[in-house]
Amino acid sequence: MFKFIIRRILISIPLLFGVTVLSFLLINLAPGGQMALPGSEMNPGFNPHVREMMNREFHFNEPLYKQYYFMMRDMFTGKLASFKDQQSALKKVIERVPATLALSAMAIFISFSAAIPLGIFAAQRKGQWQDTAVGILSFALVSLPTFWVAYMLILFVLRVVHMPVLGTETYGVEFSNTFTWLLDRTWHVFLPAVTLALAGIAWQSRYMRASMVETMNEEYIRTARAKGLPESRVAYKHALRNSLRPIVTFVGFLLPAFLSGSVIIEQIFAYPGMGRLTFQALLERDMPVIMVSLTIGSVLLIAGNILADILYAIVDPRVRLN
DSSP states (O other): OHHHHHHHHHHHHHHHHHHHHHHHHHHHHSTTGGGGSTTOTTOTTSOHHHHHHHHHHHTTTSOHHHHHHHHHHHHHHTOOBOTTTOOBHHHHHHHHHHHHHHHHHHHHHHHHHHHHHHHHHHHHTTTSHHHHHHHHHHHHHHHSOHHHHHHHHHHHIIIIIOOOOSSSSOTTOOOSSHHHHHHHHHHHHHHHHHHHHHHHHHHHHHHHHHHHHHHTTSHHHHHHHHTTOOHHHIIIIIIHHHHTHHHHHHHHHHHHHHHHHHHHHHHHTTOOSHHHHHHHHHHHTOHHHHHHHHHHHHHHHHHHHHHHHHHHHHHOTTOOOO
16 A cells, blocks of 8 residues: 555656646736736836846746746745745645645535435435435535525524634633633534535435445345344445445545635635635735645645545455555
8 A cells, every 4th residue: 555655646746747837827827917916017016126126036037937947946945935925925825724624624524424324314215205305405405505505604603602603713712721722613613614514415425325225235235134134234334335435536526625615615704724815815916825825735636536545445445556
């Protein structure tokens, strides 16, 4: 398995290079492009002296391929500075990564925790009204706009539960111990994670149901039933593991999906994650921060795909990562 991981990482290096090149070109070729950047002659907000200093610092007078080289070099050395405040772009993004990973990890946990039991429940009652009800619920969850769900949850919590929901912790409160502080942080991550997880629950429950129905028709399942084993044991001990293979595929897709979807959620919940930082950088045309965010997002996507392959081997012993 170690050799497989090393090989996948090496294969991912050209992919990461291609993503960074494409991202760099799209940023430069976007409407406005570099004409709106601080060092551009089209930007009247800077006098000639400041403009020349910006051109020299960010290499705007160089050809595009040289600009890309200098940007990548400065990015990985931490010298690439944000246009907005001249702070290290890498440091600004890295500071937001733990918050975004915590949000994505909880969303994935909620999604799988709800989708797998729902899928098994529907598969065990195939063709019955319970199966139809789960299907209707799944389509309803997919149809709900994410921003609307977020606002409804905020209104419900503020008016009914009377708990703070914005940010990462309750401000102005001194916590007596680490446990209460951790509980408060978990609560602030929970609501945006639920909002992110709803669509994942819908899709995964349908995939889980289809996989479970197929597995329940296998010969070894009939043998288990013939032995007189309870239906719950047949489903959860014998059929569940082989039914999880299609669901594992979602691990590689959910992480980048939650990272991209968290842009809106982080804005609504005032959650200081990568998505909110990237959105602000796009509005401000802060190209260094955008490039760092896209690069780190690509790394997380590759890591998610490698994790999915490893989980395949854990779920199905027949799969060997050679």
